[in-house]
Amino acid sequence: MTTVALDLLGGDGAPGVVADAAATLLSNTANTGLRLVLVGPVDVARDQLVARGVDLSRVTLLPATSGVSMDASPLEVVRQDAQREVAETTVVVAARAVRDGIADAWVSVGHTGASVASAVLTLGRITGMQRPALAVVVPALASPVVLLDVGATTTGSVGALEQFAIAGHAFAVAVGVSSPRIGLLTIGSESGKGDELRVETDAHLATSLPARGLNYVGPVEGFDVTRGNRAQVIVTDGFTGNIVLKSIEGAAAWAAHQIGVAYGDSGPARGVIRHAAAGDFAGGLLLGVEGVTVVGHGAGTAAQVIGCVELARRAVEQNLIGNISTAMAELS
Template structure:
């Protein structure tokens, strides 16, 4: 049973089925965790629905920030970053100390932009990354990035490997985490120029927590697990892979009629690289998945995972950033 008060700011307007599924998820989370407190960020009527459904003696567990505006999936997160939206208000609540962590199932870009802008990034981090934990036959695997760095640079991929290694050590309890780089083959030298350069760079960097770079991995290594505990890729490829896995699992469940572990590839993702606890749920998440995201956010706070990750990764992230930036040309030994 979870213990220790955790105050979670919940974006009521985030997600395809918001606010109804978020209300459902908030109520499920409160029922499962008696030490949980929620700061409901969104329309008054949706917040009142959550509060009204709580037992009378529990209603003080929920606070409200009334916001009626959200960043739609089609909106540009950067152009709308200063608008008074639900996701920005949730990030501001964390920054101000009114909440310990935040959860949103809305636009990933909006959640990332608001979090980075309001909470700030860890020292040296160029761009944060979304890390999704996937179950495999060989134990949990961390896949990142799954949606932020659509055009990732060499430095960003290397920094994500550093952050993922630290997180796997602290949050998943993996000793000497193994890092793999997603490519089109596992043989050395496979992939485009960016992957070849990142592979060379990771081979030369002392990863935190005794982490080891084990080389290139292929797409089928992700759902079955085995070669690596962390798989690093750009946000475009990672998001496509994650949704492909979701679709495959959904189709398999439908065709066999077996209930299966519903939503196992719709896990909430942790935003690594920002100075705060942020969880981003899948846009199509239902109430159960929203509740899981809230529980994850509470665990991040209670176990002080983000400060521990920062402690392991801070110096290396800053060193990588201040070195003038890693370049593909330099890594491959190419002349200008």
């Protein structure tokens, strides 16, 4: 049995989109081993679920009075709430559910900064991990590609990028990529290309990763993220990774529009958007904290929320946090 806590107030379509996702998940006979914890105003949660015919025996309702607005200072809001004995925000209550053993994982499609801050402050970093990284699974052509960091932090260092590579490898294995190849995102496939950080990191990874039995293929370029044939784990800093991810989303929207115009049929176009947004998994998994945390897109659909839950469940079932902890202990 896997229990996942869901932030009821996260995202542009909350609470309805989250409730739709919960209802769909619990009505699926393949999900008999799944329990949900809905975090938010209890009356609202109950009304939303009852209206959708959800069996409340498979749902725990945890009270929280508010989400974190997109114009708020996430670190300040979360830090203040984390100091309260009884937290008020959904992201802190959901993270505490994992910390306290009520849930195995938590998911929010709300404020990314608030979710990251809550996970770090509430769950703590894995011992030896310099900083967390948000990792996403890009549905590339040849093979899924794990891209990290896509925005947990905006700066990078050689040591942090090495840790991202190791954690990303464990993540790729957990989502079914066997013997993943690791690449460093830069502006050319030849060694020596890029800024000082990229050049130094490439030289370091070229010796450190093979010494750990990992397959490092060297520098890769932006188009490798969606091709998937050169590397299945692509490492970068969060500033660059976020720009790449948003560029992929924009390119998919452009392609979908062109398909709709060319064929006069929006159905295939919607399929392009859905696949680009989620593939088999949606959301970003926060690697480097002591608990499974998945952060989804604020404008996500119920299908994308479901994809986030599936990603969280896979991480729990594959003991991803334990595997990363072991790898970090060996690194130190």
